[in-house]
Amino acid sequence: MGETIHALDNLSLEIGSGEFIAIIGPSGCGKSTLLNILGLLDTPDGGEYTIDGKRVDDLSNKQRARFRNEVFGFVFQSFNLLPRTSAYDNVLLPLKYRKGDSRDQKVREVLASVGLSDRLKSRPNQLSGGQQQRVAIARALVNEPKIILADEPTGNLDTKTGLEIMDLFKEIHRIGTTVVMVTHNNELLHYATRVIAMKDGKIVEDRKNAN
Amino acid sequence: MLIDSLRSALKSIWANRLRSFLTILGVIIGIYAVVTLLAAAQGVQKQITSSVEDFGPKTIMILPGEEAENGTPNITANFAPSTLFVDDIIYLSQNAKLIDQPVDYATFIGGLVSKGTTKISGLPVGITPGAADLFSVVIKEGEGISQENVDKKEKVIVISKNAAEKLGATIGDELSIGANNFKLTGIFEIEQELNLTSSSGDMFLIPVTVANEINQSEQVNRVVVYAKDINKVDEAREEVKNLLTAKHGSTDFTVLKPTDLLETINQITDVLAYMVVGIASISLLVGGIGISNIMLVTVAERTREIGIRKAVGATEGAILLQFLIEAVLLTVIGSVIGLLMAYGTSLLAAKYSPLEPLITLQTIGIALSMGGIAGIVFGLFPAIRAARKNPVEALRFE
Numbered sequence: 001m002g003e004t005i006h007a008l009d010n011l012s013l014e015i016g017s018g019e020f021i022a023i024i025g026p027s028g029c030g031k032s033t034l035l036n037i038l039g040l041l042d043t044p045d046g047g048e049y050t051i052d053g054k055r056v057d058d059l060s061n062k063q064r065a066r067f068r069n070e071v072f073g074f075v076f077q078s079f080n081l082l083p084r085t086s087a088y089d090n091v092l093l094p095l096k097y098r099k100g101d102s103r104d105q106k107v108r109e110v111l112a113s114v115g116l117s118d119r120l121k122s123r124p125n126q127l128s129g130g131q132q133q134r135v136a137i138a139r140a141l142v143n144e145p146k147i148i149l150a151d152e153p154t155g156n157l158d159t160k161t162g163l164e165i166m167d168l169f170k171e172i173h174r175i176g177t178t179v180v181m182v183t184h185n186n187e188l189l190h191y192a193t194r195v196i197a198m199k200d201g202k203i204v205e206d207r208k209n210a211n
Numbered sequence: 212m213l214i215d216s217l218r219s220a221l222k223s224i225w226a227n228r229l230r231s232f233l234t235i236l237g238v239i240i241g242i243y244a245v246v247t248l249l250a251a252a253q254g255v256q257k258q259i260t261s262s263v264e265d266f267g268p269k270t271i272m273i274l275p276g277e278e279a280e281n282g283t284p285n286i287t288a289n290f291a292p293s294t295l296f297v298d299d300i301i302y303l304s305q306n307a308k309l310i311d312q313p314v315d316y317a318t319f320i321g322g323l324v325s326k327g328t329t330k331i332s333g334l335p336v337g338i339t340p341g342a343a344d345l346f347s348v349v350i351k352e353g354e355g356i357s358q359e360n361v362d363k364k365e366k367v368i369v370i371s372k373n374a375a376e377k378l379g380a381t382i383g384d385e386l387s388i389g390a391n392n393f394k395l396t397g398i399f400e401i402e403q404e405l406n407l408t409s410s411s412g413d414m415f416l417i418p419v420t421v422a423n424e425i426n427q428s429e430q431v432n433r434v435v436v437y438a439k440d441i442n443k444v445d446e447a448r449e450e451v452k453n454l455l456t457a458k459h460g461s462t463d464f465t466v467l468k469p470t471d472l473l474e475t476i477n478q479i480t481d482v483l484a485y486m487v488v489g490i491a492s493i494s495l496l497v498g499g500i501g502i503s504n505i506m507l508v509t510v511a512e513r514t515r516e517i518g519i520r521k522a523v524g525a526t527e528g529a530i531l532l533q534f535l536i537e538a539v540l541l542t543v544i545g546s547v548i549g550l551l552m553a554y555g556t557s558l559l560a561a562k563y564s565p566l567e568p569l570i571t572l573q574t575i576g577i578a579l580s581m582g583g584i585a586g587i588v589f590g591l592f593p594a595i596r597a598a599r600k601n602p603v604e605a606l607r608f609e
Binding site: 036039041042061062065066068069070074076080081082083084093094096097098139143 | 215222226515516518519520521522523524525526527528529602603606
């Protein structure tokens with residue numbers, strides 16, 4: 001068979017709480033794989049991963065699911081909302097997989113914070129791309145995660161809408177949430193406090209943004 | 212969590228309602244077959260049981276002809292000359308200590324019953340007053356056969372309402388059986404359609420003494436005695452059997468306790484029930500494979516949804532449960548539809564046929580649990596596949 005490809009190769013990275021990190025690099029450089037490993041969606045073949053000093057690379061599937069639910073919020077390029085399901089129910093989804101009450105209040109609050117109070121009952125196909133991404137961001141925020149992982153969140157949006165979405169991320173970062181964003185778009189880098197450039201599964205540049 | 216899963220399962224089933232319906236058709240038919248057949252069998256069982264219970268627990272019956280090997284009456288003996296005679300009745304009355312007096316009995320005679328030129332066929336039976344109970348008759352008009360009728364050999368006749376309508380006869384009319392004329396003194400209805408002792412068709416009751424005269428013989432076709440003590444029914448039965456055997460020199464008759472028959476009947480209907488459940492299981496198996504198939508399709512179609520759910524924190528257990536609930540809901544809905552259809556059929560059968568199907572709680576329980584179990588068994592594999600999906604690959608799925 002063909003040669004083994006290392007999507008990530010001997011990569012070492014430390015992310016501080018409250019950072020806004022932009023990961024850039026050509027297609028196939030391993031950006032998304034890195035993001036998936038950070039979010040405990042994917043498992044590396046080897047190496048160590050600690051969150052708040054706790055090893056998380058040897059967790060059971062059940063514990064990983066719990067981490068995804070409580071610590072991370074995912075935002076995808078293609079929104080990944082459940083079809084035929086209202087904005088309200090899409091945002092409610094993460095809350096269904098954890099214990100807790102005042103679910104209704106949380107969903108309404110977070111949808112209001114992304115400016116969609118009046119679209120609770122709308123289904124994805126009744127919303128514009130920007131609105132869909134706002135629902136997806138609301139869904140990522142509803143569990144009050146420590147870290148937001150965004151994989152080209154503006155990739156499917158026009159420039160103007162993309163900037164509106166970026167303003168949302170800016171706000172999310174401002175209130176203290178760590179944001180890790182993969183992007184192709186160099187114009188968005190100024191939102192980040194730190195830029196990491198990757199190539200062939202390796203980090204080739206890691207610089208602080210002075211803003 | 213469970214309510215959420217139920218709601219989402221219902222939503223998904225509804226979103227593909229035509230496909231869902233076609234999928235559960237096999238389950239519907241399977242459950243329909245089980246419930247309809249069980250209802251019919253249990254209906255018959257109940258009818259027989261209540262007709263037997265009409266006799267009461269003290270009743271002992273004596274029939275002509277040797278007992279069959281399995282302890283049931285020998286049906287063919289009905290067509291031969293009876294082996295029981297009036298002097299057997301007298302002998303029993305005088306010698307049996309454990310039975311009540313009088314000993315009632317019935318004698319069959321042949322012949323058509325006519326009023327003027329209208330003739331109908333049926334079974335004319337000579338009875339003593341108490342023997343009317345043997346045939347579950349209830350007098351509706353006039354009077355039944357009395358002891359006086361029997362003692363004075365009065366030529367009176369009591370017929371069924373049905374026969375009276377066919378003959379256009381009313382109380383006081385003159386009817387004839389062959390060359391003998393009778394006065395109609397009573398009209399009855401038969402309480403139980405299914406009856407141990409009567410053949411189907413109309414019955415005509417006359418005093419037993421008259422019947423013996425017409426037959427020119429002292430033959431007796433049915434004898435009914437009642438044990439004095441409810442705790443000594445079996446002893447009384449043995450006593451009757453021993454007395455008559457000694458008198459006849461052989462046991463050329465059958466002594467039975469009608470309630471004993473219930474056991475045999477219950478055994479038969481139980482075997483029937485097992486068979487029905489067995490046969491229906493095959494159709495449920497076929498239906499279940501359909502469920503497995505469609506659930507695999509559903510899981511494949513919803514791969515991306517599974518990825519999304521996992522990304523926001525669904526555990527493998529939660530995904531498994533979600534799809535399992537969907538499969539079980541499908542089969543349970545199928546079971547309920549099958550049950551309702553069987554209920555409708557039973558109502559129709561009760562109205563337009565002599566059957567009185569009976570859907571018991573037990574049957575409903577069997578139907579629903581068979582449906583539920585089929586859902587679990589056939590939904591498990593697709594659900595496990597859904598739960599094991601790799602979230603990264605699932606999210607990339609188009």
